[in-house]
Amino acid sequence: MRGGSPVATGPEQVFSEDLAEVAARVRKGLEAEVLESGEDLPAREATAAQIGRAAGEERARVLRAGVRGLEKLASGRADDIDEDEYFGVEAIVLLEGRPAILVQNQDFAPQLGDWAVLEGQRAGIRESIARVGRVEVSGHADLDWLGTGFLVSPFAVMTNRHVAAEFTRADGAGGFTFRQGMGARVDTAEEFGVPAPDGTSEFEVTGVIGIHPDVDMALLRVSPAAAGGGTLPAPLAVAADAPPDLAGRPVYVVGYPAADGRRNEPEAMSRIFMDVYNVKRLQPGTATALGPDGFTMGHDCSTLGGNSGSPVLDLADHRVLGLHFGGRFRSGNFAVPLFRLTRDPLLERAEVNWV
Secondary structure (H helix, E strand, O other), X not given: OOOOOOOOOOHHHHOOOOHHHXXXXXXXXXXXXXXXXXXXXXXXXXXXXXXXXXXXXXXXXXXXXXHHHHHHHHOOOHHHOOHHHHHHHHHHHHHHHOOOEEOEOOEOOOOOHHHXXXXXXXXXXXXXXXXXXXXXXXXXXXXXXXXXXXXXXXXXXXXXXXXXXXXXXXXXXXXXXXXXXXXXXXXXXXXXXXXXXXXXXXXXEEEEEEXXXXXXXXXXXXXXXXXXXXXXXXXXXEOOOOOOOOOOOEEEEEEOOOOOOOOOOHHHHHHHHOOOOOOOEEEEEEEEEEOOOOOXXXXXXXXXXXXXXXXXXXXXXXXXXXXXXXXXXXXXXXXEEHHHOOOOHHHHHOOOOEO
């Protein structure tokens, strides 16, 4: 397709359904939508309602064009698709084929289409969600949070080296310590539209276990001290072996995508994330394949910069297959395949929960 997609796949690859069925489902959803009226509201609320109604009407216009495009693709008339229809098809791919689902109260709304399969895995996904947090910092000149991290042992959180580098430094003795005047914590909440909890979702980063010399990985020691002296949740299960059918395997990412127009197309970002950033999301997709070096794993979940340090989890058994570390617009996303590092000294020191 012209234009391409941030997930580097077209509708034929993304949807397991017949494209005509996808078009019919999206059309039915549009017909069922009822836009709220701004009449008889106070002036300020009426203005907000009008803005919201205009945004909803534009979204519906784009999706209706996408439905027409999908119907043409389904009937073998790809050459007849115009620019508006290509734009709409891409919007449907991103919104339905590779959605970025808001997490609220450590749960997510039911999904339609291919991702209705998430319902049968809800319990396992919720367990995963509860063990992923936003890496937040104090004392940084420009930022108050840096990326995502997840529990991999009774005392360790895994994230990216480039996340940890913002608040750590080499200590001159072969280890790492905090930069002067800086501190860090991991908050497993930070959800859209949900009041901040009482602090039990936060854990202090008390030290740096190590930063990997070869892959984009850091392991941080965490303590529940900031959560009133409780205990950390049990860690995520980390895959000790690769699934036999990695390419095309359903996976999901949990993390905190942040707006970043430097690396992503603003219109595409707006369609996927609806201009809501920095909060927890569930992002399903598929794994692609290992890179030639054997230490890079591809996936096509819809991620952004704040997803650095997110786990890439197997939808079938909820084991962590990879550590997401980056992506390239219209090319794909990349993760460290953790099952290739079961004997790594740093991960042994962190007592990673291999399963």
